[in-house]
Amino acid sequence: MSRKRTMSLTKKLVLSVTTGALVTGGVVATMAAGNAAAPDVVCPGSTVTLSGEAGPPAATSGTFPVGTKLKVTNLDNGQATTVTVNGPSGSCVLLNNAAFDKVREPGKNLIRRARIERVGGGNAPATGAAPAKPAAPAAPAAPSAAPGGQAPPAAGEVVCPGSTVTLSGEAGAPAATSGTFPVGTKLKVTNLDNGQATTVTVNGPSGSCVLLNNAAFDKVREPGKNLIRRARIERVN
Known part of the structure; x- marks a missing residue:
């Protein structure tokens, strides 16, 4: 050649x-x-709990609009579920009973090690957005008539207007966790549907404005309900 x-x-x-x-x-x-695009992990550090509401698997959120799809993974057991936001709440994501059952550990009503991913829908905030700062003082709420009693006017600084309140499933003396206020903050929670109120001290973080443990929630709950939709939250120190 x-x-x-x-x-x-x-x-x-x-x-x-x-x-x-x-x-x-x-x-x-x-x-x-x-590699493929990384998942849109949102609300880092948030805990996940349940609303006590029935129906097919779904979620409510105070961070993302209706229609947003969120994947929630319980990092303690590897179980995951994808749900669509169908209403507002005071948490990054609050699962109803059917959704929570897909990821829960037996006997627990709180997931402390959760990964929350936005997988579609909604015009949501950017990933890793800073937690909302405490709301500015609001005008005292008017007394609210309710079947179980009447709530007195607010005496402290009303915060997190529109937030729902649920329970963590944790034992111990009445207390709360919060993603908005630091440890040591005292918060008064009033259920405007029955006029019952309790004052608790924040003792740790969570993904809600205020998340009550079992003993605290029992002071303000209505029988059979694990969610307070009409709540007034006051900072009292």
Whole structure:
């Protein structure tokens, strides 16, 4: 074989890979590189609890609009569920009973190690947005008539207007956790549907404005309900 022909064949067979491109015969073919886009992990550090509401698996949220799809993974048992937000609440994500049952550990009503991912729908805030700051003082709420009694006017600084209140399922003396207020903050929670109120001290973090433990929730709950939709939350120190 002649020297000229040997060089020609060599030129045609040379392949060179540089910075993700395949070069062959003078034509550059771009190669896909890297992994798929990382999941949109939101509300880092939030706990997840249940609303006590019935119906097919769903969630409520104070962070994302109706229609947002969120995937919730319990990192303590590896179980996950994907739900659609169907209303507001005081948490990043609050699961109804059917959704929570898909990820819960037996006997627990709180997931402390959760991963929450936004997987579709909704025009939601950016990932990793800073927690909301305590709301500015609001005008005292008017007394509210209710079947079980009447709530007196607010005496402290009304915070987190519109938030729902639920329970963590944790034992111990009446207390609360919060994603808005630091440990040591005293919060008064009034159930406007029955006029019952309790004052608790925040003793740890959660994904809610205020999340009551069992003993505290029992002081303000209506029989058979694990969610207070009409709540007034006051900071009293």
